[in-house]
Amino acid sequence: MKAKQKQKSMLSTLLTILLLTLTVTSCVDNEKKEYNDAADITASREMIAELTSPPNVPRGVGKRKAKKLIVNMEIIEKEGTMTDGTTYMYWTFGGSVPGSFIRTRVGDEVEFTLSNHPDNKLPHNIDLHAVTGPGGGATSSFVAPGHEKKFNFKTLNPGLYVYHCATAPVGMHIANGMYGLILVEPHGGLPKVDKEYYIMQGDFYTKGENGDPGLQPFDMQKAVDEDADYVVFNGSVDALTGDNAITANVGETVRLFVGNGGPNLVSSFHVIGEIFDKVHVEGGSTINENVQTTLIPAGGAAIVEFRVDVPGTFILVDHSIFRAFNKGALGMLKVDGEENKTIYSGVVQEGIYNPEGGGIQEMPIDDTAEVATSISNKSLAEKMESGKQIYMKTCFACHQVEGQGIPNAFPPLAKSDYMNADVNRAIEIVLKGKTGEITVNGKKYNSVMTRQAISNDEIADVLTYIYNSWGNNKTNVTKSQVDQVKDGH
């Protein structure tokens, strides 16, 4: 009996020792998890990476551990639409420009397979700026059509990185759309936000000028001269406008992963009517706050975050502004929700400004009536001349020199069924502005035109100019018509 008891106590001691050692080892294990070097992070398990085409972004890494991440990327050379009536032979990673978004975390061991579609004509490779190693993977991934190459790398530095093709002529491969973004999140992931989008700017060089129809081939000389015909977000002029606009609701925080593929131009990324609360400068770890415009180098990126407080359409641009309005670097963020008049009031009061004294006064109706009689007998030629001047001052920035507008952003005034259908409606829009969806020549536009601060007489002239140009119905708009519309409401 006693012997048995002794045996039992011995057994329990043994057990305790065993338990102790177990706890000690597990303690050591825990300590080990605070790695000093990202290279030491162990990757557990395998996972197939979710890849998304722009403007979508894969789910965040959250709290997941470092893993062996399988990335399968296919290279496809295919014809796509640059803008209405113009196509281009794009070379793509994953079928889109920019290429598929890759989302990883620090310590992931990425197994990257690059396949080159058999129908393709050219060999390609990939240089990921997130790779630490010669060529960023380019040397190991050079692949002929109908073949694939596999290589591995470990993500060591958190940040947002560009990847691109680096096969000769490198510039041409990039100019044809071979770039994209790979995100390496820090341990624990980026803070949660409500909406995330993927936007990448690129410049394109075509044989024809901007807007020339048909399949436009790449122009090496223009690329060398850095004379871009198109500067666009997400590979085409209308990738982020109209129905393709990105969306958010009032009160939400929006995070944009913005890259710049180049090949040549540096982007001055700006969202009209927003201030970036946070910018991960150059996609790295430095966070700048309250930024209006952030510079994104070719082959670089930035993460911008902002809370949207008021509804409306916010225009994303490269603030090298001719690129935005003349070459396509324009996108839209549509925000739905309640207005907040404290943050943004809209027009509260309008008046005339008289620097000689008097301060702000209401527009004196009698005076304009008097002026009206005095100049109402202007000839059509005079009205055309004055109308043209007003147009070039006030209207052309959006509606363009020939009244052609900008596809998906600003409706055309040339041969415009919408204009020709109703003169009074046109007058009213110039007087009061216009918000919301309209259909012009069979295309939908959902944009904002502010009321124009020009006199009734000037409105009559500019509308007469528009109606007598570019194939419109030659209405001669008089000032009294404008007065009537104004007083009628």
Add this chain to the structure above:
Amino acid sequence: MKPFLRLTICILFIWTNSVNCQSKMVEIKGGTYIPLYGRDSLKVTITDFQMDVYPVTNQDYLEFIKKYPKWKRSQVKKIFADDNYLITWKSDSKLGANQSLLAPATNVSWFAANDYCKCQGKRLPTVDEWEYAAMADKTLPDARKLKSYNAYILSWYEKPKTFNNDIGTTFKNYWNVYDLHGLVWEWTSDFNSVMISGESRKDVDKDSNLFCGSAAIGANDLMNYAAFMRYAIRGSLKAKYSMKNLGFRCVKDSNKKL
């Protein structure tokens, strides 16, 4: 006298026969030129040779396979041809639905192409020979400086699925050779002698021949950028690879020299 006559007849017979079953060849007169990757010190001299007027067609290749079953898709040794070998064919002896008998034979490995030419008593052209014949346009033996010449080559890069087109649908060049540009890439015997490492930017400071070509891709040298693509595709190949856009033609040394 009699045996001599018999021999002549015999030779004549063999000769006509070989002309019948072999594709037409034309004489390319040799010369000296500076290839894409060269400098003055690297001039290349080409001796006279004969070149197939057209790339080898699907029909030619079907006949070849009938004679040499070891090149059937089902029987080919894996070290001589990868899985893409004749992959678009319906079977060992039937083309795919959309394939024309007169379209160039593609998805053929270097080993197969090399053997094909050998069996015809010919060989694959060297890179230098191929480039020499291909720098001609319709009227000039060396049109590399011409804008129209380069534009033609470059426009091909934008045209999808040209491998389905029949031979002879592009232009006849100065040497009376068709389809060197605008149809498919073509195998050369020493395709991998000019190596691109796959990291073309690195090639720039390597002491290899090609880096000069890569460095020369500048405003004044657009011709290089059209040609560079060919060197890039050759650099990406291995001898067992087969590709949809890659065919071949044969050459042989000129008879005159014999």
